[in-house]
Amino acid sequence: MSRKAINWNELTKDSVAMRFWNQNVQQLWFPEDYNPANDKATWDLMDSNQKDVYKKALIKLTHLDTEQFGQGMPLLVLHTKNQHIASVFSYMQMMEAVHAKSYSNIFQSLITDSQEERDLYAWQESNQNLQGIAEIVVGMYHKLFDPKPSKKDLYLAMVASVFLESFLFYSGFFYPLYLAGNGKMINSAEIIWAIIRDESIHGVLVGLEAQNVYEELTYKEKQEVDVEVYELLNELYTHEAEFTKEVYEQVSLVDEVMEFVRYNANKALSNLGRPVFFENVKVNPIILNGIDTETKNHDFFSAKGNGYIRSTNLVSIGDSDFARLEALLGRSVV
Template sequence: METNKMVETYYKSINWNAIEDQVDKATWEKLTEQFWLDTRIPLSNDLDDWRTLTPEEKNLVGHVFGGLTLLDTLQSQDGNDQLRKDARTQHEIACFNNIQFMESVHAKSYSSIFSTLNTDSEIEEIFDWTDHNEYLQTKAEIINDLYQNGEPLQKKIASVFLETFLFYSGFYTPLYYLGNNKLANVAEIIKLIIRDESVHGTYIGYKFQLGFNELSEDKQTEIADWMYDLLYRLYENEEKYAETLYDGIGWTEEVKTFMRYNANKALMNLGQNPLFPDTADDVNPIVMNGLSTGTSNHDFFSQVGNGYLFGHVTAMSDEDYNIGLDR
């Protein structure tokens, strides 16, 4: 009887009983625990609120969500694909697979909002605006160029800046309306997305810090200088983007404060010192109230909200940028 001979390993099975980095396991569990789909949120319940908005406000909401769709598309189609190539462990690859899928869920969620609130011609205008807005396209180009051509640590910096900073010029709008007791179901989707992005930004920031801490002091200084230069470049463009969105409605300066606050959070995720003086106390309290409003709880059997499916979407605070993963 011929015995099986040992051969050189061609392809290695992932073994979840032999974890190299416990943060991978904790992140996987957090990501799967938070799983959700936009189809379970009754967006049509927001139609009465939608009808009370002015044409300018409706236009703002559409363009904001169009911009967010573009960024989530970038993350799902290119960002996570590139980050996965530099993974340290097989379990990290599994986490990126999950993150990539959820970014696709995020992008689809905005289309669900459009199909509920907007006409076909309005949806067409939103995507045309998104595809041709100078500042939106510029930030997509900056980030994607780093994904395609950057070094591994540069890719991680770009991803954290996108998820913890650049999204927030758009998140401001639904959070503002939620703080004013409007568009609660739309905002419920946004809060689920924010909850996901908090995990993504923290996890990728942690992986950045592992690599960063292995560098020489001179190389760390070089990377840190490059990081802050990139942030300045992105912030300058984001200011102009915010102006195109919010000047007509008078919210621009408040949005910029919110942006700076979240830029600091991105730096914190990367283990760096904050750049801007803005704190939570400087952010419009209506928006902070929107962040801290608990999830709705819809009918348990037909139209269920995330309160039934996933527990509470709890208040966002400084600690939300540390999701409890052991460092």
């Protein structure tokens, strides 16, 4: 069998791969574009519980992005037959490394004591919920070390990836969004907003690709994964609930964070073309504004000027883009 070089010129500009390539490129950013050190004065006024929650939220995010650039995306790239989609996944992998580094930039700005930083990393390595979440997700990725994995394993690895992108990150994002909605830690929040913009398109694209793989499963395999997806959701949700209680109780936000966790679990399922699982989810409007990626370039939190966005042509994917994508594909994507 001959091996084919990628040819982007065979795509129309409306193709899914071209749209997601262009969107990713328009969103390009680097941690060095931002200056979280401007938050140091606010940080110094926060009490020890608030600082503890913030650091633990961000170390969780660092850990998930580390697994995503190091394990998840490279293995998905290897087994994605569509070369253009694989190419977009490669770009996304690079951005996961950017995300992971950006948290170190925030820590460097806020944590002046190197022992404090070592303690935080030691906590991450010994925390049963963080380790448990990573073991589950990475375990599903590692099925793809097989040169010819089953379609079912490929589908479930993509489901794990969508859960990471669209669900597991959000108990980490909650606190920076909550503080920013209250006018605190705005410079660091600009990094968080940039990451959320990226993760939202990552979850949609991997979800679309997962739906394509699902269509190739046999009837029996479909029945099996229809159960396994919810078993996976349940396992991860249990860890999320424990992590949230452990970290957020000290600032009395456990219930609010769990609403947000359920909201994003539903979002992840939607990205996989599945119905919502959690009913009557009510998320704090401040947080919903924080994840609305369309508002961030309109000075919603009066942060404009403090930060700097590299791209002069930044167009976030928003509901209207999803509607166009849905029209193109003839099915729901969110």
